[in-house]
Amino acid sequence: MTAQPHGIVELDRVAVRYGEQAVFANLSLRLEQGSFTILTGPSGAGKTSLLQLLYLAQPPSAGRVFVLGRDLAGVKRAERHKLRRRIGVVFQEHGLLDHLSAFDNVALPLRAAGQKPKDYAKDVLDLLTWVGLRDKVAALAPSLSGGERQRVAIARAIVGKPNLLIADEPTGNVDAEMSGRILRLFQELSRRGVTILIASHDVNFMRESGARIIRLADGALTEGPPARAMEKA
Amino acid sequence: MSKDAPKALPILPAKDGRETPLFAVVMILCFCACLAGLAALAAGRAASLWTAGLSTGVTVRVIEPRDPAKIADLAAAFGALPGVTEARVISEAELSELLEPWLGAGGLPQDAPIPSLIALEVDPSASPSSAQLIEIMRARDVRGEVDGHDRWAQEVLTAAGQVRGVAFGALGVLAFAAASVVAFAARAGLAIRRDVVETLHLIGARDGFIAGLFQWRYLRLGLSAGAFGAVLALASVFLIAATRPSAADRDWLLPSFSPDLLDIAAIACAPLLAGAIAMLTARVTVLQQLRRKL
Numbered sequence: 001m002t003a004q005p006h007g008i009v010e011l012d013r014v015a016v017r018y019g020e021q022a023v024f025a026n027l028s029l030r031l032e033q034g035s036f037t038i039l040t041g042p043s044g045a046g047k048t049s050l051l052q053l054l055y056l057a058q059p060p061s062a063g064r065v066f067v068l069g070r071d072l073a074g075v076k077r078a079e080r081h082k083l084r085r086r087i088g089v090v091f092q093e094h095g096l097l098d099h100l101s102a103f104d105n106v107a108l109p110l111r112a113a114g115q116k117p118k119d120y121a122k123d124v125l126d127l128l129t130w131v132g133l134r135d136k137v138a139a140l141a142p143s144l145s146g147g148e149r150q151r152v153a154i155a156r157a158i159v160g161k162p163n164l165l166i167a168d169e170p171t172g173n174v175d176a177e178m179s180g181r182i183l184r185l186f187q188e189l190s191r192r193g194v195t196i197l198i199a200s201h202d203v204n205f206m207r208e209s210g211a212r213i214i215r216l217a218d219g220a221l222t223e224g225p226p227a228r229a230m231e232k233a
Numbered sequence: 234m235s236k237d238a239p240k241a242l243p244i245l246p247a248k249d250g251r252e253t254p255l256f257a258v259v260m261i262l263c264f265c266a267c268l269a270g271l272a273a274l275a276a277g278r279a280a281s282l283w284t285a286g287l288s289t290g291v292t293v294r295v296i297e298p299r300d301p302a303k304i305a306d307l308a309a310a311f312g313a314l315p316g317v318t319e320a321r322v323i324s325e326a327e328l329s330e331l332l333e334p335w336l337g338a339g340g341l342p343q344d345a346p347i348p349s350l351i352a353l354e355v356d357p358s359a360s361p362s363s364a365q366l367i368e369i370m371r372a373r374d375v376r377g378e379v380d381g382h383d384r385w386a387q388e389v390l391t392a393a394g395q396v397r398g399v400a401f402g403a404l405g406v407l408a409f410a411a412a413s414v415v416a417f418a419a420r421a422g423l424a425i426r427r428d429v430v431e432t433l434h435l436i437g438a439r440d441g442f443i444a445g446l447f448q449w450r451y452l453r454l455g456l457s458a459g460a461f462g463a464v465l466a467l468a469s470v471f472l473i474a475a476t477r478p479s480a481a482d483r484d485w486l487l488p489s490f491s492p493d494l495l496d497i498a499a500i501a502c503a504p505l506l507a508g509a510i511a512m513l514t515a516r517v518t519v520l521q522q523l524r525r526k527l
């Protein structure tokens with residue numbers, strides 16, 4: 001893909017407000033094609049809110065948002081699903097459907113796009129194998145451990161071969177070893193050219209990732225992690 | 234399909250225990266609506282029975298003059314009235330025959346002051362009134378009486394119409410209440426599935442795809458719950474019909490509660506309606522929910 005005038009993601013002086021509460025304002029950010037970025041910052045700083053702008057879960061209160069070269073304000077409602085299909089999301093709360101198996105949860109985006117089981121079965125199985133859940137394909141989501149659920153959520157986020165992968169605290173509820181495994185999955189995807197943006201305050205994860213780190217605190221974005229946080233780890 | 238892939242489960246669970254109350258509500262409402270519908274049909278039938286045949290005949294008794302030509306003339310004048318399909322002078326032979334049970338064979342005494350009779354066949358809905366008929370006789374200097382059962386025929390017609398009106402009105406009200414409650418219950422049922430709507434929306438499903446999942450599911454739910462209710466109603470009515478002592482001589486008064494094809498056809502509509510309402514509600518509700526999202 002050629003360089004896009006607005007990068008793969010660009011926030012142009014955006015603001016998010018909930019009623020009276022301004023989470024951030026006048027915030028700008030640009031992510032290049034194929035980059036691997038971690039967004040960190042204290043809880044409640046607005047990381048999830050920022051990511052939601054990018055995966056079209058909410059509109060900005062002010063400013064412009066470009067995703068995959070498109071100004072989101074100019075994307076008609078009836079067209080947005082096409083853009084969403086090119087963005088993989090690992091939601092903060094997993095967003096797995098409890099009545100579905102690991103297999104069906106991963107296959108969900110493909111089914112929603114109208115694919116039939118015979119078309120997607122192999123891809124889904126390969127992906128579950130890749131995330132190390134080959135023997136859990138038929139397990140229902142609630143029977144999986146936190147780490148397993150995270151990996152199902154990651155598999156679901158990438159099954160549609162997205163150009164942009166967004167993950168909100170993907171190592172939030174897993175131990176250090178699982179956190180390392182999940183990081184290696186993201187690094188592998190990054191090598192394959194997927195643009196990745198992860199919200200995390202997992203210090204080990206950040207340090208080992210080799211990713212660009214940006215920090216959101218007090219409504220402002222700064223480059224690089226605070227040295228103090230990295231030392232503490 | 235790869236041999237190791239598990240069978241794909243429906244995106245919406247085939248059975249959701251949380252939908253049991255919705256199923257029960259639709260079933261009960263359908264049951265009530267079917268009973269009301271059957272009652273309305275039966276009341277309508279009873280009302281038809283009351284009025285059938287009673288008001289199609291009007292008898293005019295001519296006392297004076299006895300001149301057959303004048304009477305024939307009068308009959309022709311009646312026959313020309315709108316709403317009168319036939320006006321016939323009853324012959325003496327016929328009269329004797331009619332009176333035989335009272336007067337015995339041998340017929341009428343020659344000098345008995347037997348009035349001449351004109352039998353009118355009228356269309357009960359457009360029949361001329363007794364007053365009109367008397368007015369015509371007066372204009373021709375004829376003295377006579379109209380066997381005026383048209384007054385009470387009119388009353389019976391009115392009463393029958395009221396019975397029908399009330400029965401179908403009640404059915405209408407119940408159907409409307411049932412429809413509202415089904416819609417309300419469907420909304421409540423959908424509220425517990427917001428997670429599915431939300432997730433599918435964010436992973437790139439079209440609104441129509443999401444609405445479709447719910448719409449077909451609720452159509453099925455409405456149809457099956459409605460069918461249960463309808464069958465239950467029909468069974469109850471058959472039970473009533475079977476246990477009621479045979480009452481052929483009272484059928485003209487009591488609503489006949491032995492369901493016929495029309496009843497069964499009407500009852501079959503109830504589940505279809507319940508299914509359609511549930512389906513439409515589901516579609517509209519989901520699309521509304523989605524429209525509030527980006």
Ligand SMILES: Nc1ncnc2c1ncn2[C@@H]1O[C@H](COP(=O)(O)OP(=O)(O)O)[C@@H](O)[C@H]1O
Binds near residue numbers: 023048
């Ligand atoms: N939908 C919402 N409505 C109202 N307030 C919200 C909503 N989502 C988040 N907030 C508030 O906005 C702030 C930022 O939240 P969030 O984006 O979740 O931060 P983070 O992900 O960094 O913890 C918090 O104060 C939170 O309470």
Ligand SMILES: [Mg+2]
Binds near residue numbers: 047048049092168
């Ligand atoms: Mg968050």
